[in-house]
Amino acid sequence: MNWLTFPFILSVITAATTGIFAFIVLRRWWEKRRPHLLAWGIGLALYFLGTLSQVILSLVWSPFFFALWYWAGAIMVAPWLGQGTIYLLVRRGSIARNIQMALILVAVMTFPWTLWFTEFDSSAWVRGADMTEIYKDRTDRDGNLVVNGIMQEETRGTVRFFSPIMNTWGTLALVGGALYSARLFRRKQIMRNRVIGNWLIAAGGLLPALGGLLIRFGDPSWKYLGEMAGAILIFIGFWLATNAPEDARAPARRREMTRAPEKG
Amino acid sequence: MATKSDSSPEHRPAPGLTRQIMTALRLEWDISARLGAAIFGLALLTLLISVAAQGSTGDRYAALREWHYWLSRIGLAAAAIMLGLAVRIGLALHGDVTPWFRSITYTIAAFMLLQGAIGGVMSLMGGRAGQEVHLIYGYGVVLSLPFFAFVEVTAKKRPAMGSYIWGFTMLAAIIVRCITTGPAGM
Numbered sequence: 001m002n003w004l005t006f007p008f009i010l011s012v013i014t015a016a017t018t019g020i021f022a023f024i025v026l027r028r029w030w031e032k033r034r035p036h037l038l039a040w041g042i043g044l045a046l047y048f049l050g051t052l053s054q055v056i057l058s059l060v061w062s063p064f065f066f067a068l069w070y071w072a073g074a075i076m077v078a079p080w081l082g083q084g085t086i087y088l089l090v091r092r093g094s095i096a097r098n099i100q101m102a103l104i105l106v107a108v109m110t111f112p113w114t115l116w117f118t119e120f121d122s123s124a125w126v127r128g129a130d131m132t133e134i135y136k137d138r139t140d141r142d143g144n145l146v147v148n149g150i151m152q153e154e155t156r157g158t159v160r161f162f163s164p165i166m167n168t169w170g171t172l173a174l175v176g177g178a179l180y181s182a183r184l185f186r187r188k189q190i191m192r193n194r195v196i197g198n199w200l201i202a203a204g205g206l207l208p209a210l211g212g213l214l215i216r217f218g219d220p221s222w223k224y225l226g227e228m229a230g231a232i233l234i235f236i237g238f239w240l241a242t243n244a245p246e247d248a249r250a251p252a253r254r255r256e257m258t259r260a261p262e263k264g
Numbered sequence: 265m266a267t268k269s270d271s272s273p274e275h276r277p278a279p280g281l282t283r284q285i286m287t288a289l290r291l292e293w294d295i296s297a298r299l300g301a302a303i304f305g306l307a308l309l310t311l312l313i314s315v316a317a318q319g320s321t322g323d324r325y326a327a328l329r330e331w332h333y334w335l336s337r338i339g340l341a342a343a344a345i346m347l348g349l350a351v352r353i354g355l356a357l358h359g360d361v362t363p364w365f366r367s368i369t370y371t372i373a374a375f376m377l378l379q380g381a382i383g384g385v386m387s388l389m390g391g392r393a394g395q396e397v398h399l400i401y402g403y404g405v406v407l408s409l410p411f412f413a414f415v416e417v418t419a420k421k422r423p424a425m426g427s428y429i430w431g432f433t434m435l436a437a438i439i440v441r442c443i444t445t446g447p448a449g450m
Contacts, residue, residue, distance in 0.1 A: 094419045098430045101411045105404065105434060113400045158397065 003128040008058040010224040015051040017231045021238070022048050028242075036087035039100065040238075043080030046072040047231060054131055054224075061125045066150060067115040069131060073227075074163045074212075075110055078170025079103055081205065081234075085177030106162065113159045124150045132211075132220035136160075164216075171209040178202035178237070197241030204233030289370065290417045296364040300371035308378065325389050328382050335379045336446070339405070340439045342372050347432035354425025361416060361425055369428060373409040376435070380406040398445040404438040 022044035029037035050073030053065040083103060087096045124134055124147075136149040145153070151160065182198035185191045211226030291297055311331055318324040346368065353359045383393075383402050393399065412431030416424045 093421050093426055094415050094424055095426065097415045097419070098412065098427050101415050101427075102430060102434060105408060105411055108407065109400050109404045113397060117396045117400065 003059055005058070005128045005130075007130040007224045008055065008128060010228045011051050011054040011058060014224070014228040014231050015048060015055055017228070017235055018044055018048040018051055021231070021235045025238070034087075035096070035100075036084040039080055039087055040084035043077055043082075043084060046080055047077045050077060051227065051231075057125070057131055058128055060127075061122050063120050063122070064115065066120055066125075066135075067111075067118070070135070070151070070159075071111050071114045075114075075159070075166050076107055078167045078174065078205075078209065079106075080170070082170035082173025082177070085173050085181075089177050089180065106166070110159055110162055118155055118159050119152065120150050121148060121152055122150070124148045130220060130224060132215050132223040167209060167212060171205055174205040175202045175209075178205065193243075194241045197237040197239070200233045200237030200240065202237075204230045204235075204237055206230075207233065288417070289366075289413075291366060291370065292363055294363055294367075296367035297370075300367045300374075304371055304374045304378075307375070311378070311382075321389065325386065325391060328386050328389075329391070332379065332382045332386060335375060335382070336439060336443055339372065339376060339379060340436060340443070342375075343432045343436040343439060346372065347429065347436060350425055350428040350432055354423065354429055358423065359425065360423035361428065365428070366413075366416075369409060369413060369431075372435075373413065376405050376409060393446050395445040398442060401438050401442040401445055405435065405442055408434040408438055 022041060025037055025044055026041035029041050050069055053069035053072065056062060056065045057069060080103065083096075083100055086099055090096045090099075126134060134147075134149055136151045136155075137145055137153050138147040138149060139153075140146050178198040178201040182195045182202070185195045185198070207226040207230035208223070209226075211223035211230075214220070214222050286293065314331075315324050315327045318327050346365075349365065353362075353365070380402055383399075387399070409431050412427045412434070415430075416427035419427065
């Protein structure tokens with residue numbers, strides 16, 4: 001039972017949450033055909049694939065699932081979630097569609113790159129281990145190799161080059177967009193549920209990014225927890241923002257309507 | 265004499281496949297498109313003759329390598345010039361895509377496809393690039409212009425020159441990476 005570890009349980013919960021969430025968002029896209037729902041649906045499906053790969057990698061070694069874990073989780077999830085927000089907030093010209101095309105181009109280039117052109121050292125894999133602890137070489141402060149990772153030092157500057165860029169971009173778009181929307185609704189004093197929902201989405205987008213940042217500073221222990229809490233917070237935030245009860249939707253408009261007869 | 269029902273949509277003859285493709289690409293068969301097609305056709309013919317005229321497989325490979333080398337450099341220069349033009353027309357003049365601009369873009373995209381095909385044939389002949397990832401950048405070069413051209417031709421909001429600013433920036437950047445991961449990057 002050495003596979004039934006804390007990271008494994010967190011991965012299972014995250015995979016289940018994101019799987020259900022992706023299904024709900026994609027079904028909503030199927031009904032409404034709005035591009036932001038498709039972008040979020042793709043982002044959440046990738047979140048699910050990344051965490052599902054994490055679950056599988058806790059049990060068995062598979063180069064395919066390791067590539068999928070890295071490509072989906074470290075490169076693609078954040079920018080696709082951010083893309084949904086960009087679709088909602090950037091309405092000028094075809095800017096959002098062009099960014100999406102750039103994203104698709106990066107996606108179709110980085111997936112085969114990760115899968116076929118990046119060397120993985122399977123001997124560094126350990127059953128039940130936290131993938132963020134073993135996915136790359138660990139070095140001491142002087143840069144000397146301490147433990148071999150699945151992706152060795154030579155892979156720096158290859159597909160790994162895209163990870164900080166895509167994550168920074170995606171997190172800025174998702175978190176910044178959610179905070180901007182929350183501020184907008186708050187200033188207009190309308191749709192309180194959306195204000196809270198967007199705050200939760202911002203917090204949910206920030207948590208996995210903070211986990212990723214801590215890995216860079218040498219502490220990978222928060223990544224899985226951040227991923228799980230992030231997924232749950234985004235789920236609740238999305239639910240609140242899109243399922244606001246009718247009476248909470250437009251108090252300002254309601255006030256205007258009740259004042260109207262007085263004017264007359 | 266044509267009756268009213270003859271000219272109704274259901275009785276109108278379906279446009280040919282070429283016409284349908286050209287409509288989808290927002291391309292008119294005008295002088296710019298004819299010129300682009302002629303330049304590409306002539307280049308393709310010259311390539312085929314120059315390769316077929318070689319006596320041995322090694323010489324054929326060398327001829328292909330020469331074409332591959334020069335197309336990458338010309339492609340980079342063309343991408344840089346078109347990027348400059350797109351910025352000038354789109355950002356400075358706030359203008360839209362002209363038939364000439366679109367035809368030149370499609371001609372460059374055709375040459376990039378040819379460039380990719382030459383690389384593929386060289387690979388099948390046993391050639392290897394400086395780094396394996398050259399293949400990834402290679403297909404990035406082939407895909408970058410069609411992706412952004414698709415956004416432009418299907419854009420509901422005009423002007424839509426921004427798509428080509430994105431497209432040629434990506435193309436130029438990926439060609440640079442292609443060059444540095446090819447034999448020059450060894």
